[in-house]
Amino acid sequence: MSSDEIRAARLEKVAQLRQLGFDPYAYQWESTHHAADLQEKYADLASGEEVDVEVAIAGRILARRVFGKLAFFTLQDETGAIQLYLDKTRIQESMAERDPDAFNHVKQLTDVGDILGVRGTIKRTEKGELSVYVKQYAILTKSLLPLPDKWHGLTDVAKRYRQRYVDLIVNPEVRTTFRRRALTTAAIRRYLDQHGFIEIETPVLQAEAGGAEARPFITYHNTLEMDLYLRIATELHLKRLIVGGFERVFELGRIFRNEGVSTRHNPEFTTLEVYQAYADYRDIMALVEGLITTAAQDVLGTLQITYQGQAIDLTPPWRRATMHDLVQEQTGIDFSQFKTLDEAKTAAKAAGLVDLDKCASVGHVLNEAFEQKVEGQLTQPTFVLEYPVEISPLAKPHRDKPGLVERFELFVVGRETANGFSELTDPIDQRERFEAQAARKAAGDLEAPGVDEDFLTALEYGMPPTGGVGIGIDRLVMLLCDCASIRDAIAFPLLKPEKPDEEET
Template identity: 50%
Template sequence: MSEELNLSEVLRIRRDKLKKLVEMGRDPFKIEKYKATAFSKDIKENFGAMEGQLVAIAGRIMAKRTMGKAAFLDIQDKQGRIQSYVRQDAIGEEEYDILVTYDIGDIVGIQGTVFKTKQGEVSIKASEVLLLSKSLQVLPEKWHGLKDQEIRYRQRYVDLIVNPEVKETFLKRNKIIKAIREFLDDRGYLEVETPILTTIAGGAAARPFVTHHNTLDLDMQLRIANELYLKRLIVGGFDKVYEMGKMFRNEGISIKHNPEFTNIELYAAYEDYEDMMDITENIVAYCAEKANGTTVVNYQGREIDFKPPWRRVSMHDLVKEKTGIDFYAFESDEEARKAAKEKLHLEVEGHMKKGHLVSLAFEEFCEKDLIQPTFVLHHPVEVSPLAKRNPDNPLITNRFEAFANTWEIANAFSELNDPIDQKQRFEEQLAQKEAGDEEAHPMDDDFINALEVGLPPTGGLGIGVDRLIMLLTDSPSIRDIILFPTMKPIEK
């Protein structure tokens, strides 16, 4: 209780200080702009050239030490921190008396000359200090001392102020996203935009968020993927397209899942899933080099090397190797379901066919061993409604998922461009939905129409950008690399 009272008193004192400044005609919130001419890191790194120069810096007070008629302020700007030395005789007695009332967290503009203290610290010798914004809250002195860790995500603005490494993570995120665009732009891909609000959320197996358009009196959904629109553009004559943006899936929240996440999908006419493997391993390696200067990353104590080429193995072979069961060898789906239940103790649903069981067994027994980058190939047709069948084995598709650190980070295939086969698969998906599969793919008649107009042989790829960024920044949770992750509101 005493801590709460003390905090309340501190907050009251800060407001009283603001009130006095306003009464003096020094309301900081009336200041509209301040021109900074230099920044902390640049000044420190170029001290030899900048010594004695008059500069103006702007930033937040992170530490303050007052010693009689002189004070030291640690100022944090966009590049880092730099010290400012302020003497009473340099700025005037009245200004100095006001300055000593400033609090940690206040934002100031400082004009002065670049010099080095007797201790050898590059600093600014102030000739003018101007309060630009008054902080009415108290910054934590040490972030890890807070009792509620989740407040880091709820108040990201505070997290960024007091934890420099957090800011570095998001600067690195920006580098990775730019690198993805550079890689694709340099290879002739066109960046496009497709609808986020749709009447049919297709392109993936997931539950959508549903909303309502009042004027049209129409239920609509937030996209779960942008695949079907991008393939329509290939039909229309764009040979290479990509879109990076937000997807929305109404599913659980975990260290790897946020309902709103960043994904990229790209499509190339006259290419196949083999070409998509080449793009995947090279784009990831390119991003790793751009972000960290190497393809080798250390993720939570585990070393992973993204240097191409990556291992390639079929899903069926992995399952057979791990479980000793060849699901395709059973004469009926019923026999396969029985084996999955009795021998592997899997939770099997009545609608599941052999291909479903291969996929289920893979998730249960194989994913956990896929540490180094691996392409898992030839998914069953039952779980791949948009992928081309393998010409040598119609039970599987020319599809792959890329795994690293046991996570799926990419999904790709040779796109199904047969409208008759596609319609049949959509109808099978509808039957699965009626049997209880809430994530089964919906029917999309307009997409079928687009395929009937004619989709050339096409390779398509989707990469989970957030998961990739987690790996390349050594971030243990997806919340660490999303500026404002989805959070349950605090109950009052």
């Protein structure tokens, strides 16, 4: 049967249920247990044994096996699945007053995908299957569309993301991912709360998008008659709070960047940004290490995890190494020796680096060497330290090493997971860096932000020494849930509109 024919047949069953006086779209059901509770509580029940305690459970029918006077359904709720054992004699005796033909109706008017509520006792069948031995049932929701027969192994991955609700129904491991995501964010908030941080929400709509280099989404406010940007970071407003007297603040929220889509990038994503007054980047590294290991231990119960077949050891302390040292390890080049851009580019090209035309300084070449030769090799958790000032417009200059800043990035499985600084508190230096960015914006750089005058005013009132960090929550969830793509860690990732006869990319 085609999907249209199946839908028409099910609509006919909806009509039959209504003719019989039953509402195929119920208002309420009271359960006493979930499937996982019953599976755990009666794990030791012997085959053929019945427990004369009535239970009530509800869920979606995933499978039906119907015989003459017996039927066996597989019922799935949020926690797992359990078998329903339906016996004609038992059901007719219990439901005769309400529906004299109840057994035939459950056989004939239900389908895979329907949501059913049942009451009965617990029994393990002679074949060893723990079951709810049904006395009464109610059809709570009649499904009109069939579940896919062979969802596992579908090559059309985009359909799983587009119809995530179906993906969640038929793939329990997907529900596990989003349950773990919720546990991860809860563990993060709990950890920060225990360390004296408070969460304060900052604006999503901003007059000047700042705190990162990224192309923003632009919208328009009708009443104020002005263009606004969806935020590309929460940084500059959280720092305003530090200026205002809060010493430990954070926000876990959505960020929007109008840029490419890949297995690592989604235009809408979640970050955690944390700022601590009177701290520097080394203090923040310790905070990140403690926060992530605590979340992993809370969610997974271990610091020894596997990501896409690779063993990852999250046991602290994690490796700390400078960008210069890591690049030299992989290329043999000490970029600190170069005085001119041409010297750096010549050495980089000899080491096999490509696409250096946009590099405007030795620091940019160093960063390009890191991205091309080092980043993908950092499988175990590694803090990369001391970045060039040219690529770090919000970080404080290194106290001992000219041309560098006090910045770290955390890499795990070759991906940046956190980015932290000793925050720049000098308003004059900050203005110069903002103006350099604004000049690039005026020259056509779509990712360069402008000058945030209000933030500069805040800095002129004085911000205490501060350490801060941003952590990509989606990438952290990818790590803890073994997700190959960021779309697997986001419940409803953004997708192109579906077009007939066009393959999704």
